[in-house]
Amino acid sequence: MNSLFEIIAFLLIGSLTLGAAVAAVGLRDTVHCGLSLAVVFVGVAGLYLLLDAEFIGFIQLLVYVGAVAVLVMFVILITRPEDGVIQQPDRRRQKLPGALIAAGIFLVTYGAIMQSPSLRRDVPEPAALSIRAVGEALVSGHLLPLMAIGVLLTTALIGAALFAMEGEDGK
Amino acid sequence: MIGLPLFLILSTMLFSLGLFAVLTRRSAILLLIGVELMLAAANLNFIAFWRFGPNPAAMTGALFVLFSIAVAAAEAAVGLSLILVIYRHLRSTNPKEVNSLHG
Amino acid sequence: MKQPLILPGLGILKGMAVTARNMIGSYYGRKRLHTISYPEERLALPENSRNFPFLVYDGDDPEGGLRCTACRMCEKECPPQVIYIKPERDENGKLTKHPTVFDIDLNACMSCQICVEVCPFESIKMDSAFEYAAYEHFESLVLHKSDLAKSNTYYHGIKPTEATAVDANLEAERQRKAEAAAKKEAALKAKQAAAAANAAAKETPPTSDTDASD
Amino acid sequence: MLPTETHPQTQRNRPALNFAARRPWSTLALLIAAVLVVGAGVLFLLNLKAPGLLTGAVVAAMGDPGQAPLILKAGLLHYLETAWSCAPWMLELTSIFIVIGTLLSVFGVIFALTSLVERKMLARIQNRFGPNRAGPWGLFQPLADAIKMLTKEDIVPTGADKVLHLLAPITMLVPALLVLAILPYGPGMVPVELGVGILFFFALGATTEVGVFMAGWGSNNKYSLLGAMRSIAQMISYEIPLFLAALAVVMLSGSLSPDAIVSAQDGYVFSFVPHWFVFTPWGFAGFLLFFTAALAESNRSPFDLPEGESELVAGHMTEYSGFKYAVFFMAEYIGLFAICGFAVTLFLGGWHAPLPWLEWIPGYLWFFIKLYALVLLAIWVRGTVPRMRGDHLMGFAWKFMIPMGFAVILAAAVWHYAGGGVPGWLASAVIVLMPYLALGRVVAIQYPASRRVYRFSES
Numbered sequence: 028m029n030s031l032f033e034i035i036a037f038l039l040i041g042s043l044t045l046g047a048a049v050a051a052v053g054l055r056d057t058v059h060c061g062l063s064l065a066v067v068f069v070g071v072a073g074l075y076l077l078l079d080a081e082f083i084g085f086i087q088l089l090v091y092v093g094a095v096a097v098l099v100m101f102v103i104l105i106t107r108p109e110d111g112v113i114q115q116p117d118r119r120r121q122k123l124p125g126a127l128i129a130a131g132i133f134l135v136t137y138g139a140i141m142q143s144p145s146l147r148r149d150v151p152e153p154a155a156l157s158i159r160a161v162g163e164a165l166v167s168g169h170l171l172p173l174m175a176i177g178v179l180l181t182t183a184l185i186g187a188a189l190f191a192m193e194g195e196d197g198k
Numbered sequence: 199m200i201g202l203p204l205f206l207i208l209s210t211m212l213f214s215l216g217l218f219a220v221l222t223r224r225s226a227i228l229l230l231i232g233v234e235l236m237l238a239a240a241n242l243n244f245i246a247f248w249r250f251g252p253n254p255a256a257m258t259g260a261l262f263v264l265f266s267i268a269v270a271a272a273e274a275a276v277g278l279s280l281i282l283v284i285y286r287h288l289r290s291t292n293p294k295e296v297n298s299l300h301g
Numbered sequence: 302m303k304q305p306l307i308l309p310g311l312g313i314l315k316g317m318a319v320t321a322r323n324m325i326g327s328y329y330g331r332k333r334l335h336t337i338s339y340p341e342e343r344l345a346l347p348e349n350s351r352n353f354p355f356l357v358y359d360g361d362d363p364e365g366g367l368r369c370t371a372c373r374m375c376e377k378e379c380p381p382q383v384i385y386i387k388p389e390r391d392e393n394g395k396l397t398k399h400p401t402v403f404d405i406d407l408n409a410c411m412s413c414q415i416c417v418e419v420c421p422f423e424s425i426k427m428d429s430a431f432e433y434a435a436y437e438h439f440e441s442l443v444l445h446k447s448d449l450a451k452s453n454t455y456y457h458g459i460k461p462t463e464a465t466a467v468d469a470n471l472e473a474e475r476q477r478k479a480e481a482a483a484k485k486e487a488a489l490k491a492k493q494a495a496a497a498a499n500a501a502a503k504e505t506p507p508t509s510d511t512d513a514s515d
Numbered sequence: 516m517l518p519t520e521t522h523p524q525t526q527r528n529r530p531a532l533n534f535a536a537r538r539p540w541s542t543l544a545l546l547i548a549a550v551l552v553v554g555a556g557v558l559f560l561l562n563l564k565a566p567g568l569l570t571g572a573v574v575a576a577m578g579d580p581g582q583a584p585l586i587l588k589a590g591l592l593h594y595l596e597t598a599w600s601c602a603p604w605m606l607e608l609t610s611i612f613i614v615i616g617t618l619l620s621v622f623g624v625i626f627a628l629t630s631l632v633e634r635k636m637l638a639r640i641q642n643r644f645g646p647n648r649a650g651p652w653g654l655f656q657p658l659a660d661a662i663k664m665l666t667k668e669d670i671v672p673t674g675a676d677k678v679l680h681l682l683a684p685i686t687m688l689v690p691a692l693l694v695l696a697i698l699p700y701g702p703g704m705v706p707v708e709l710g711v712g713i714l715f716f717f718a719l720g721a722t723t724e725v726g727v728f729m730a731g732w733g734s735n736n737k738y739s740l741l742g743a744m745r746s747i748a749q750m751i752s753y754e755i756p757l758f759l760a761a762l763a764v765v766m767l768s769g770s771l772s773p774d775a776i777v778s779a780q781d782g783y784v785f786s787f788v789p790h791w792f793v794f795t796p797w798g799f800a801g802f803l804l805f806f807t808a809a810l811a812e813s814n815r816s817p818f819d820l821p822e823g824e825s826e827l828v829a830g831h832m833t834e835y836s837g838f839k840y841a842v843f844f845m846a847e848y849i850g851l852f853a854i855c856g857f858a859v860t861l862f863l864g865g866w867h868a869p870l871p872w873l874e875w876i877p878g879y880l881w882f883f884i885k886l887y888a889l890v891l892l893a894i895w896v897r898g899t900v901p902r903m904r905g906d907h908l909m910g911f912a913w914k915f916m917i918p919m920g921f922a923v924i925l926a927a928a929v930w931h932y933a934g935g936g937v938p939g940w941l942a943s944a945v946i947v948l949m950p951y952l953a954l955g956r957v958v959a960i961q962y963p964a965s966r967r968v969y970r971f972s973e974s
Contacts, residue, residue: 037200041208048212051231052219058732062679064231065725067212071238072718078205078249081711083263085718087241090267093721093754095234095274097747100728102278103227104740106285125221133214140206156260158710158771164257165264176268183272190279309915309955310803313900320640320899327639336643 044070061103065096080156205246212239226281237270351427356449363450368424370398375416381409403446423467429459539651565598581877614706626848627657633894640898669837679733684842686726690719691846694853699773701866701879712773734834742830752912753811759920760805763927764861777865791864796944797926802862809854816897855889915954922950
């Protein structure tokens with residue numbers, strides 16, 4: 028059903044995201060980790076576009092790549108974590124349990140995905156996510172969460188500023 | 199054929215990578231990067247189910263992702279400033295050393 | 302006290318009006334634009350601008366008319382020691398008042414004009430030419446006597462008042478020397494005349510003695 | 516003039532002037548003639564294959580200048596289909612490449628032109644000539660700059676992060692170029708029909724910050740890192756007024772797609788004042804807000820603190836030379852064009868003609884005329900207003916621009932619900948003016964723009 032373009036696009040963006048995610052986790056230089064996190068966000072935004080959720084894709088691009096990635100970079104610069112540099116001999120052994128747990132979870136979910144019957148159904152035609160519909164839903168059906176998010180964001184903003192503030196009042 | 203299973207597998211891979219990062223990395227920021235990866239994987243799942251799910255017009259999945267992006271952004275801001283304060287206090291960001299409860 | 306009404310954007314607007322006037326104005330009338338396109342048009346250099354020294358020669362023969370007498374005062378006085386003079390010697394080794402070699406190394410010359418001040422013969426002056434770009438240091442930036450020698454008319458061209466003053470006092474010097482020479486000559490002649498007169502007087506007195514004794 | 520007996524040396528150094536320098540005008544004429552001849556030749560050759568098709572398209576395009584580009588493209592595709600019988604997917608690809616080709620060439624030419632016009636205009640403001648050596652009135656100066664930039668050695672500082680150093684210019688240029696794809700250049704001439712055009716623009720505007728960070732961090736130099744930090748802080752804090760101004764317009768025109776916004780500004784009031792948003796009180800304030808924030812977003816004019824020549828040399832671009840610096844240079848200009856194009860789409864009525872009887876001029880020409888008017892305004896502001904100090908810069912954004920943004924949104928709402936009549940006008944004008952004066956006073960008192968007093972020199 029999908030045209031050739033879509034398949035190529037999915038493979039390309041999927042591999043980009045996974046590659047960047049592996050880099051974000053594995054690289055030694057923390058600044059490179061931060062940047063590959065930004066690339067992961069761009070990749071995920073691309074995946075949203077593939078799933079016809081344009082609006083969400085651009086919001087993700089705007090919020091994550093624009094702000095969160097830069098924020099992570101700032102903090103990496105300020106605190107200069109020398110995480111991967113000191114290479115104790117037992118580093119390899121210490122990583123093993125983490126890797127095992129992560130692989131275990133992956134295999135379990137993979138198994139679940141493969142057997143679940145609901146995935147056999149055919150692919151419904153793409154329902155374009157129209158902005159007007161999202162807007163109306165936000166304001167009418169989901170007004171409370173919208174307001175709650177507003178309050179949460181302002182408190183988070185002020186809280187974060189107070190925490191990080193130098194000088195005499197912010198301890 | 200790009201169906202739901204492929205997207206789910208992709209997001210589970212992302213999720214397990216995030217988990218691996220959280221479990222093994224020893225610096226607080228890389229911990230946070232792992233959490234961000236897991237969040238991105240979760241959002242990807244939501245949108246995948248919204249797209250291939252029975253009733254796309256309801257848009258619950260998409261709206262939920264909108265809210266989750268906002269919350270994740272706020273959480274990232276607060277988390278990072280926490281790390282900053284801890285770093286300024288303890289001069290190191292290794293989560294193991296953040297164990298003294300006084301002060 | 303009542304604060305004057307502050308219109309935040311007004312200052313910027315006034316500034317933009319000024320720049321607009323400048324910009325439009327620059328297309329009408331050349332006097333507003335104070336830059337010239339250099340190699341084609343040149344600004345006349347002010348009179349006391351100085352760059353590197355040059356040797357002045359009178360008349361039109363750069364070799365013969367050279368004022369420089371190779372007294373090597375400037376060579377001694379030059380702080381960065383950039384002047385090198387080799388005086389000419391005639392066949393039996395006697396110094397003639399003429400330099401065979403007169404080099405100035407422009408790389409180190411700092412245009413301090415001390416050589417001009419110490420030169421007793423007004424022969425070295427500061428030039429205002431500045432186009433000395435070159436590819437090598439020593440082959441082309443060490444000026445030899447032939448490059449340095451420039452005519453007195455050129456000197457009048459770049460520094461009229463100073464040149465006329467120099468000519469005036471050279472003239473006065475020459476006159477004074479001429480008078481001194483004339484006076485010396487007159488004194489010499491007078492001495493010779495006196496000597497001749499004495500000699501003549503000596504021969505005539507013996508004859509007058511003999512007259513008296515007979 | 517001075518009887519300058521120039522030194523024998525200087526004669527030798529002056530190279531013989533080449534033909535272009537001796538006869539600039541005839542070189543220009545020759546170049547244009549050559550281009551025309553080659554074009555006609557190619558057209559003729561292609562025409563042999565399927566007679567009458569291409570020339571027919573060109574004639575049709577001449578007939579209706581308003582839709583000329585679309586007709587030409589359709590003609591070319593039709594020609595390719597019939598004469599060379601290409602596969603449908605290939606046709607689709609060629610049509611995309613045609614659009615990309617025209618966009619890049621048009622903006623490339625404008626970029627070259629602006630780099631010359633900027634230097635000449637700034638020069639004329641400062642009472643001097645500006646580049647007039649390379650070609651007539653300095654027209655070949657961009658060519659000379661390009662050659663210089665490309666032939667200069669591309670130095671990567673030691674200890675620098677090679678990967679980041681290379682990626683930074685790319686992550687700056689790509690978003691700037693992508694944004695050009697959604698601007699409505701003419702009626703029906705939108706390269707990419709996006710329902711969320713405005714959001715796409717802001718999303719890509721946000722990604723340039725990552726590029727700036729890479730440049731700052733990649734060049735292993737304290738000053739460039741400092742410059743990068745300053746420019747990121749500035750870009751983030753000036754993005755919010757940009758949002759608010761655009762939000763007011765989106766709210767009024769009811770959709771995020773640039774095409775709908777441009778069509779919302781159609782029509783004329785009293786038969787000569789167009790319906791552009793800039794002629795409404797909140798629209799004018801919104802436009803000023805948007806334009807100032809746009810200048811700050813592209814690090815230009817009074818807000819070019821991050822690359823202040825005096826203290827940070829070239830900010831995050833210090834360690835770049837040669838081709839990478841040319842890419843940065845181009846990214847900055849294309850970014851300026853994109854954001855000016857957006858200001859035109861949002862406030863100045865996209866491709867609509869300002870006066871009804873001027874509508875015979877094709878739409879896309881109006882779009883580029885207005886865009887270039889804004890670029891000239893940006894250059895004019897750059898020639899006049901001195902650079903802002905760091906804290907003033909931030910203070911201005913948070914204390915003046917963002918409150919004004921909220922006022923603009925409120926004024927837009929009032930204007931909309933008051934039906935746009937005279938009372939609506941007055942109400943929204945008051946809602947915009949009151950905070951303007953109040954905030955102006957607050958900012959003026961807090962940062963007094965008085966003459967600078969030197970503690971020691973002036974007793």
